[in-house]
Amino acid sequence: MVNTQLFQTLRGTLMPTANALNEAGGAAFLPSPKHQLAQLAATGCLNNTFYTKAESQLDTVLSLASEVDPVFVAKTAVYARRAGHMKDMPALLAASLAQRDVGLLTQVFGRVIDNGKMLRNFVQMLRSGAVGRKSLGTRPKKLVQQWLLSATEAQLLNASVGTTPSLADVVKMVHPKPAEAWRAAWFAWLIGRPYDTAALPPLTQSFERYKRDRAAEVPDVPFQMLTALDLDTQAWARIAERGSWQMVRQNLNTFARHGVLALPGVADAVAAKLRDPQAVAKARVLPYQLMAAYTAAGPEVPTVVKEALQDAMELALANxxxxxxxxxxxxxxxxxxxxxxxxxxxxxxxxxxxxxxxxxxxxxxxxxxxxxxxxxxxxxxxxxxxxxxxxxxxxxxxxxxxxxxxxxxxxxxxxxxxxxxxxxxxxxxxxxxxxxxxxxxxxxxxxxxxxxxxxxxxxxxxxxxxxxxxxxxxxxxxxxxxxxxxxxxxxxxxxxxxxxxxxxxxxxxxxxxxxxx
Missing domain, CATH: 3.40.50.410 (von Willebrand factor, type A domain)
Known part of the structure; x- marks a missing residue:
């Protein structure tokens, strides 16, 4: 007699057979390579997780990127950056295109490498050798040069914060040839070469002036450039007032620690910025980042600011x-x-x-x-x-x-x-x-x-x-x-x-x- 446990009569749709084991050893399905790449691009962080090592993620992504057509790799990089707000994965996919199809890289570069942090990520990934090359190459080098030669002073200053590589390293690597006097002076200032102080652009001049004289106006530069200086509460208040939405969200406890949020009107101003619909949309904030800020806010952060984070959450989840x-x-x-x-x-x-x-x-x-x-x-x-x-x-x-x-x-x-x-x-x-x-x-x-x-x-x-x-x-x-x-x-x-x-x-x-x- 036939084994009815093996040959049961099935009702409904034919049951699919599991074709893989997951990282925990359980039965699972392995989707198409395109779907796998999309999944990893939207969630991958290239760090160690509960089940997965960073090196394993890297190997898997690069293997999938070489298996699917390069057009899909380019589209996935754009999607992961623009819609998923990811950082490392889009930069990695862009770097893989530099090895595989530099023409496609040229088409999507500006939408994937859209700020200085992404630029430095891209350069580091290429020069590491992980994607199959240890130099930028002619076309990628020109793309990096174009970014440097078209960025505003504010974008360049923001890009100058961070290491491995630093923006100075990148400039020394690609040797941009600026046409504007201010940009030539700024690059020389960045890499520690002689420069014409009068030719420096306004924000950088104000930063140099403030370093010499604390009575001068606090410059509107990335706050990381100022924190090594001896700042008083009023200076910190100016930083909070001028800071980007994301910067303010990330530094609420810092502002509270320096007495900023106890100054008259400052807590209300910070709250107004955090709950501003246009600012929330422009910041491309991830909902979980708001939850992180809310749970991390210490007892010194005023209630009005914490409530503003909840309002921002409602805005971030509008869709x-x-x-x-x-x-x-x-x-x-x-x-x-x-x-x-x-x-x-x-x-x-x-x-x-x-x-x-x-x-x-x-x-x-x-x-x-x-x-x-x-x-x-x-x-x-x-x-x-x-x-x-x-x-x-x-x-x-x-x-x-x-x-x-x-x-x-x-x-x-x-x-x-x-x-x-x-x-x-x-x-x-x-x-x-x-x-x-x-x-x-x-x-x-x-x-x-x-x-x-x-x-x-x-x-x-x-x-x-x-x-x-x-x-x-x-x-x-x-x-x-x-x-x-x-x-x-x-x-x-x-x-x-x-x-x-x-x-x-x-x-x-x-x-x-x-x-x-």
Whole structure:
């Protein structure tokens, strides 16, 4: 008699076979090389994470970049920078194009290498030899020269902050030939060569003047250039007043420590800047960065400033959609989600964890969809009551406080199946390293539970959001399953498009394919 455990009669869509193991050793699906590259570009940080070493990420990205066509690499670099607000990955993809297709690099350079930090990243990655060359080469060198010769004084000053390489190193490397007297004097000033003081541009002149005389006006230069000087509270107040939105957000505790926020009117001015809609949009702030600033704000930071961060969060999440039908959002709160979202980097590890980002996504969806159901999970669903009227920060903090346990991405689906529940959209937010659930066959437990759920909810859709660098997924991409990666507000844009049926068969990869170069 035939073994009916091996040859069961299947109902519904044919169950896909898992074709890979994830980093935790669990059964998983390995998407197409294009999808893998897109996933890594949107989440990869080139740092050590809970499961992945930085070197492994680098090798994987470079291997995928050489496997897919260079046009897709260029589009992914633009997408990861412009929509995903990533830094290291777009620079790495641009550097890989310098080796593979310098013509394409020329086309996308300005949209990927869009500030001095990105320029220095690009140069360092090329000269390291990691992408197959240890020199810039003629065309990349000209692109770097063009950036230096077209940047404003303010852009050059901002680019001069940082090392490995420093902007001075870059200038010495590419030897730009400026036509303007001010630029020639500025480059000489930067690299420590003789220069005509009178020819220096205004901001740099004011900086040199302030170094000689503290009674002079505090110059409007990057504050890192000033912190080595002996500054009083009023000087710090001028820095706070003039600082960029991101700079102010990152230095609230510093300003409080120097007594700036206790000065009359300053806290209100800082709060007004932080909650300004245009400033928030221009800053391209990641929602999790606001959460980081809010949780890190010490007791000396006034309440009005902390409330402004919450207002800024609401603005940053303006494109969180309101969905039609019943919504279930499932944040992963397992032990591995306690790792830093952008990985471990000596001296620069973020305090924001993967669980914070997952909680933030769930709380944001709940904020716009008051009847949404939130099912935090590890090996099982964790019971937690949330008030949809509470702020995103409040609910995200409650979710992030759970933490611990193994990972079973199928757990919330299994609970929904036990309850014979109905829903139109299910959103899983995880690092996808599921290992504690047991599949009954050759597919993943997540896909098996989803198949059962679909038998009761034929029009339902599943979205799996990956917030850590990982090439594998728990649910195979198909018409009713979308796998996306990242932690910018672009995730919500794609979520809305997909839920409304606005993404085609290629889903997320299709969005990147449509990126203009």
């Amino acid at each position: 969180v959609p309101q969905f039609a039908g019943r919504v279930v959002v499932c944040p992963d709160v397992s032990g591995s989600m306690g790792s830093p979202v952008t990985g471990y980097r000596k001296g620069a590890t973020t305090a924001v964890r993967c669980i914070d980002v997952a909680a933030l996504v769930a709380a944001a969806v709940l904020r716009k969809n008051a009847d949404a159901r939130v099912l935090p999970f590890e090996t099982k669903v964790v019971s937690l009551q949330l008030n949809p009227r509470d702020s995103v920060m409040t609910n995200a903090s409650k979710l992030a406080a759970i933490g611990g346990g193994g990972t079973a991405c199928s757990a919330p689906l299994a609970l929904l199946n036990q309850e014979k529940a109905r829903a139109d959209l299910v959103v899983l937010v995880s690092d996808n390293e599921s290992w504690a659930d047991t599949a009954r066959g050759r597919s993943t437990a997540t896909m098996q539970e989803w198949a059962q759920f679909k038998s009761r909810n034929p029009a339902a859709r599943l979205v799996c959001i990956d917030i850590q660098p990982c090439a594998t997924t728990q649910a195979q991409e198909r018409a009713d399953v979308l796998n996306i990666g990242g932690f910018s507000d672009e995730v919500f844009t794609l979520l809305a498009l997909y839920a409304a049926g606005g993404l085609g068969a290629d889903h997320w990869v299709g969005v990147i394919e449509e990126t203009a170069i």
